[in-house]
Amino acid sequence: MSDSRENSAKHRSQLLRLASERGTSLAALSRMIGRNPSYLQQFVTKGSPRKLEEGDRRKLADFFGVEESELGAPDEGAGRLSGWVEVPRLALEASAGPGATGAEEIAFDTFLFSPRWLRENGLDARNLSAIRVAGDSMDPLLRDGDEILVDRTPRPFREGVHVVRLGEALHVKLLQAVPPGRLRLISKNAAYEPVEVAMEDVDVVGRVVWKGGRL
Incomplete structure (x- = not known):
């Protein structure tokens, strides 16, 4: 359970860092994925939802040009290094x-x-x-x-x-x-x-x- 919470916090922190590096707001990102403007702010600050839905995560990963695993996707299996x-x-x-x-x-x-x-x-x-x-x-x-x-x-x-x-x-x-x-x-x-x-x-x-x- 502790590892799960730590991973969730890591992914929320990563989203915040990526948004800051790109110079965009969480509200703008929320609208981009079709959510209300406070959606990602609540995810980052309150952990609600506990994890991003697959479709939302994919849109964000595509926008930032990163692997979905950086935003909480599970490892896709043997032979692939997560995060690369x-x-x-x-x-x-x-x-x-x-x-x-x-x-x-x-x-x-x-x-x-x-x-x-x-x-x-x-x-x-x-x-x-x-x-x-x-x-x-x-x-x-x-x-x-x-x-x-x-x-x-x-x-x-x-x-x-x-x-x-x-x-x-x-x-x-x-x-x-x-x-x-x-x-x-x-x-x-x-x-x-x-x-x-x-x-x-x-x-x-x-x-x-x-x-x-x-x-």
């Missing part, structure tokens, strides 16, 4: 070379990330996927076999390392805007010359926000 967010590893390669083609976007595995780390970096797990780097054109920044985390969140273009699709081929390159209406695709490896293409000929899949690989 799953990001799919796709059966794709982004070429740091001549171009990777022919693969489908099929998730074959997952990486687990801390929801706090994702929030601190302004990332939403629903817009993330991990793929492998193939080739040496981005050495030493990205090496053959590295895993990269790609953020597909729609945002205004800014220069940086992105995954792009040219025709059927995926590439990972440093992108720079070149007026009027062109992009320069730059390799970190000096053996590869920059390439300029028209913006309409390039599909910018997403920005590379993290990398991992063996030493």
Whole structure:
């Protein structure tokens, strides 16, 4: 019984902290989930209801970009670490070379990330996927076999390392805007010359926000 009360208090505290970090009120959150404005205030301060209903909890977790377990959902079973967010590893390669083609976007595995780390970096797990780097054109920044985390969140273009699709081929390159209406695709490896293409000929899949690989 004591553990149950402690867990309930932890989840109420977590909701309050998430609301504060997002800069929103409990009343606004209550209205968002279709409740009266005092609903979540009573939950946090009085423990009434004792736990959030599943539908309410799911809406709040989606809004904050966290696992439902942070707001009181039971552990979903063996093989999954409660409190971590799953990001799919796709059966794709982004070429740091001549171009990777022919693969489908099929998730074959997952990486687990801390929801706090994702929030601190302004990332939403629903817009993330991990793929492998193939080739040496981005050495030493990205090496053959590295895993990269790609953020597909729609945002205004800014220069940086992105995954792009040219025709059927995926590439990972440093992108720079070149007026009027062109992009320069730059390799970190000096053996590869920059390439300029028209913006309409390039599909910018997403920005590379993290990398991992063996030493």
